[in-house]
Amino acid sequence: xxxxxxxxxxxxxxxxxxxxxxxxxxxxxxxxxxxxxxxxxxxxxxxxxxxxxxxxxxxxxxxxxxxxxxxxxxxxxxxxxxxxxxxxxxxxxxxxxxxxxxxxxxxxxxxxxxxxxxxxxxxxxxxxxxxxxxxxxxxxxxxxxxxxxxxxxxxxxxxxxxx
Amino acid sequence: xxxxxxxxxxxxxxxxxxxxxxxxxxxxxxxxxxxxxxxxxxxxxxxxxxxxxxxxxxxxxxxxxxxxxxxxxxxxxxxxxxxxxxxxxxxxxxxxxxxxxxxxxxxxxxxxxxxxxxxxxxxxxxxxxxxxxxxxxxxxxxxxxxxxxxxxxxxxxxxxxxxxxxxxxxxxxxxxxxxxxxxxxxxxxxxxxxxxxxxxx
Numbered sequence: 001x002x003x004x005x006x007x008x009x010x011x012x013x014x015x016x017x018x019x020x021x022x023x024x025x026x027x028x029x030x031x032x033x034x035x036x037x038x039x040x041x042x043x044x045x046x047x048x049x050x051x052x053x054x055x056x057x058x059x060x061x062x063x064x065x066x067x068x069x070x071x072x073x074x075x076x077x078x079x080x081x082x083x084x085x086x087x088x089x090x091x092x093x094x095x096x097x098x099x100x101x102x103x104x105x106x107x108x109x110x111x112x113x114x115x116x117x118x119x120x121x122x123x124x125x126x127x128x129x130x131x132x133x134x135x136x137x138x139x140x141x142x143x144x145x146x147x148x149x150x151x152x153x154x155x156x157x158x159x160x161x162x163x
Numbered sequence: 164x165x166x167x168x169x170x171x172x173x174x175x176x177x178x179x180x181x182x183x184x185x186x187x188x189x190x191x192x193x194x195x196x197x198x199x200x201x202x203x204x205x206x207x208x209x210x211x212x213x214x215x216x217x218x219x220x221x222x223x224x225x226x227x228x229x230x231x232x233x234x235x236x237x238x239x240x241x242x243x244x245x246x247x248x249x250x251x252x253x254x255x256x257x258x259x260x261x262x263x264x265x266x267x268x269x270x271x272x273x274x275x276x277x278x279x280x281x282x283x284x285x286x287x288x289x290x291x292x293x294x295x296x297x298x299x300x301x302x303x304x305x306x307x308x309x310x311x312x313x314x315x316x317x318x319x320x321x322x323x324x325x326x327x328x329x330x331x332x333x334x335x336x337x338x339x340x341x342x343x344x345x346x347x348x349x350x351x352x353x354x355x356x357x358x359x360x361x362x363x364x
Binding site: 010011014017018020045046048049050052053055056058059060061062065066068069072073076 | 201205206209210213214219223226227230231234235299302303305306307310321324325326328346349350353356357360361363
């Protein structure tokens with residue numbers, strides 16, 4: 001057997017120290033221990049730990065442990081029964097009805113409270129006109145008059161022969 | 164001293180686990196089966212938690228929570244693992260949380276005192292002398308201190324291995340880690356304990 005300390009198989013030594021190594025593995029290790037002082041020292045140290053832990057007794061459980069536990073369980077059951085009794089409901093689907101109604105009301109309230117997009121005020125129709133300056137109007141009228149005269153000049157006159 | 168349990172059954176044979184059968188009966192509304200489970204596992208769970216948090220009152224409070232959770236989960240219980248694996252997983256989870264929350268932060272201080280939490284010294288027919296009793300108490304305090312100094316998972320692994328004699332595979336399932344991780348945890352834990360307790364030899 002290869003040395004467990006060299007092959008990083010210390011768990012074999014731990015198992016042997018805790019007396020949980022059985023069969024052929026135990027015999028092989030015991031044969032190895034005859035010739036390996038490092039493993040013997042390891043096992044000796046682990047046995048001491050094991051025996052020290054053996055001496056640590058746990059305290060007995062309190063006599064009223066079960067009574068306290070069942071009281072807590074009863075409180076939980078009673079709470080659930082009170083809730084069901086208060087609502088006067090037997091089947092679960094009936095319990096869902098007020099919950100669903102409440103959820104719908106909350107959803108509606110949220111949707112109604114949601115801020116609407118800001119409205120753009122309609123532009124007054126006279127805005128463009130109001131934006132014009134008087135001299136611009138006069139200038140436009142002058143141009144219209146010029147155009148009118150130009151059109152008049154370009155009209156074929158019946159007294160004037162065509163070129 | 165030994166609190167042996169049958170650990171021959173692995174998780175795969177959970178369907179044959181009698182405790183799991185009892186739990187399935189609890190699921191069907193059989194309160195007597197719950198009482199049987201409580202009777203069988205009350206002491207192992209309380210003792211495990213006591214050694215984890217080292218305060219009897221806290222340990223019993225946590226144990227009550229363990230059994231309450233078992234009872235609450237009865238409706239959804241499925242025997243996918245051995246019952247004790249599930250039970251100790253709940254217990255370990257609660258104990259590690261309690262340690263993390265510092266619910267037993269005064270624990271170290273209390274180790275210096277003779278506490279009512281501590282079990283009475285085992286008195287044989289031939290009563291030990293006062294000196295022997297003091298030596299025994301000092302030894303016990305050293306052991307408790309050494310265990311309390313271990314990281315939570317190492318502590319849980321050692322307690323399940325030493326006092327419950329659980330196999331590596333089951334400890335791995337309780338701690339939700341690999342079997343090789345458990346071997347590593349145990350080796351480190353025992354080595355730390357050996358170093359801390361070496362002066363007692």
